[in-house]
Amino acid sequence: MENARIASDLGTLLGSETLCDLSFDHDAIDAYIDANVDHSDMGFASSLTGQIALVEFTQSDMSDSARRAHCRAIAATARQHGFID
Numbered sequence: 318m319e320n321a322r323i324a325s326d327l328g329t330l331l332g333s334e335t336l337c338d339l340s341f342d343h344d345a346i347d348a349y350i351d352a353n354v355d356h357s358d359m360g361f362a363s364s365l366t367g368q369i370a371l372v373e374f375t376q377s378d379m380s381d382s383a384r385r386a387h388c389r390a391i392a393a394t395a396r397q398h399g400f401i402d
Contacts, residue, residue: 320358328368330395336376337388341400349398 327349334341354361379387395401 320355320361321364323353324361324364325368328365329372330391330398330400331365332369332372333376333387333391335373336379336384337391339388339392339395339401341395345399349400 327346331341331346333339376384376387392401
């Protein structure tokens, strides 16, 4: 169950990278996955991919204010986890 939450949370961050005009540190993403994901879960990658696709799809209907609030939260979380400076 923990991997499902991680896939959802990480997928939301990764799916927002372009919308929020961010550039994540790939080594930091690798380190986060290595430290937090149970690698025996064969479904993690597909769950992550599905969440990314869902986030990217739903962004097309965001208002400017919603996008701004979303991106503010994404940037703060990404910074907290070392994905951006």
